[in-house]
Amino acid sequence: MTDIEKKLGYRFKNPSLLKLALTHKSATHDAIYCYERLEFLGDAVLELVVSKYLFEHFPQLSEGELTNLRATIVCSETLSKVAETLNLKRYIVFGKNEKKEGFENNKSIWSDVLEAIFGGIFLESGFEMAEKIVINLIEPFIKKAAEGKLFYDYKTKLQEFIQREKNIEIKYIDYENLENNLSRFKSELYIGKNKISEGYGNSKKEAQQEAALNALKKLGVIED
Amino acid sequence: MTDIEKKLGYRFKNPSLLKLALTHKSATHDAIYCYERLEFLGDAVLELVVSKYLFEHFPQLSEGELTNLRATIVCSETLSKVAETLNLKRYIVFGKNEKKEGFENNKSIWSDVLEAIFGGIFLESGFEMAEKIVINLIEPFIKKAAEGKLFYDYKTKLQEFIQREKNIEIKYIDYENLENNLSRFKSELYIGKNKISEGYGNSKKEAQQEAALNALKKLGVIED
Structure with a gap:
């Protein structure tokens, strides 16, 4: 064996x-x-x-x-x-x-x-x-x-941080370009009306997570 | 029963x-x-x-x-x-x-x-x-x-028609907009360098099939 x-x-x-x-x-x-x-x-x-x-x-x-x-x-x-x-x-x-x-x-x-x-x-x-x-x-x-505790859940982390600070909405707009069978997803993260960050990944989820991670860095919650 | x-x-x-x-x-x-x-x-x-x-x-x-x-x-x-x-x-x-x-x-x-x-x-x-x-x-x-014979396979039909006519390439460029969790796919169909038609659907395949169907209509292969 x-x-x-x-x-x-x-x-x-x-x-x-x-x-x-x-x-x-x-x-x-x-x-x-x-x-x-x-x-x-x-x-x-x-x-x-x-x-x-x-x-x-x-x-x-x-x-x-x-x-x-x-x-x-x-x-x-x-x-x-x-x-x-x-x-x-x-x-x-x-x-x-x-x-x-x-x-x-x-x-x-x-x-x-x-x-x-x-x-x-x-x-x-x-x-x-x-x-x-x-x-x-x-x-x-x-x-x-x-339990919503997967450690790489940056989306949840961002949501929690924002709600502690101010009561505004986080929104993800997702795109997929399937040309050449390369499924590259892109996600744009908006806090209220402002675009804060972008993320890329092989799935919608990955792209959103990266966007959330980048936002957390920009906001100083996570070290860059 | x-x-x-x-x-x-x-x-x-x-x-x-x-x-x-x-x-x-x-x-x-x-x-x-x-x-x-x-x-x-x-x-x-x-x-x-x-x-x-x-x-x-x-x-x-x-x-x-x-x-x-x-x-x-x-x-x-x-x-x-x-x-x-x-x-x-x-x-x-x-x-x-x-x-x-x-x-x-x-x-x-x-x-x-x-x-x-x-x-x-x-x-x-x-x-x-x-x-x-x-x-x-x-x-x-x-x-x-x-056997590639599913009756609704407009892509294959188009491919066969085009190859009988001229020897040029058919290309699909696919997009997905995942906003609001509504997975609307869009596919643009090019014959050579010319955009011929578009299709929409709930999957990449559906969108491509619709684009191919629209091209077949445009080319007079299928009645509109």
Whole structure:
């Protein structure tokens, strides 16, 4: 049993699936023999596991509230934290150049690999096993998110700061440019009528968080 | 066994779940006692079922190709077609005013209800049962989509028409405005360097399809 398997609490029946989940495209120069297809599957596994958990544990929340809560949990910040606890970084296989260029420190790759691992477990052992493993890893994050305590929640921090100071509205205007399939989101943050900051990210949430972080810096709440 | 259950090939253990899946918010004026929470769950069920099917049946497709194919299948056009075969329209419960205003003809509601039904089956009978029912209903659409033959594929139609005529490139530039949580996508269609048309929709795909449809009308391929 590998270290990863020990930490996951799951032994792969088919070890080549785990190997595939840990293989970056740069190692094989092939979009099929790398983690990407498993990541496609694992992303949907994670989405359903979290959706089911939230549906069952929060019977009082509306669809909109559930959707927002899920977005706070299923994001690359959370996944890369989980990936860190598994020390995935040590095991991902890259091409030589990418290894030199420090791709192993790219947290977004860690979360892709984690999703690929979830995809692999689902594929060989079914939904319930995948659910057990996923919940075991991410339940603490779900609980934090439900309490609005995810540490990287700059939006909440800004809201709290502003309301202590003055009673004015914070507004985000979000844009997405999907040209060339590069989903770059942009969010403009307004306090009252004044544009305070901007943020960018791979999701609406990330862009808003960055905008909020930049506003907190501008306001001197967080050190630049 | 109700008519819907016969057509689904599934008898609900808990008939109140089916009732909930058929209840529009307008009937209860409550975001909890209506289909919306089940729809949240069913949307994720459908996503995983289709992802697994595509992963297993198309081992030669890359993640990007799988994602595109999935988007062609998991969309309200397909779902409302399926809803039509189940005659869901007849069974959805609305408030009095909404009934008068013809909400029952809103195809997007049909697809929401269909997802809610999938959510209900998953909830009481687990993933494998939900998978069986979903695949049974949508497999014909998956096969059509895989062959690029979904009848509403105006993009493909346009591509085929243009290539028969001249050898120039069709390009879509996509925008999303997420203000007020209203995800309105806009797509601009260029043939070579000339902007030919625009489309709008609730997804990038819908907006592109509408842009392609408008181009086809402009070019006289489809009657306006």
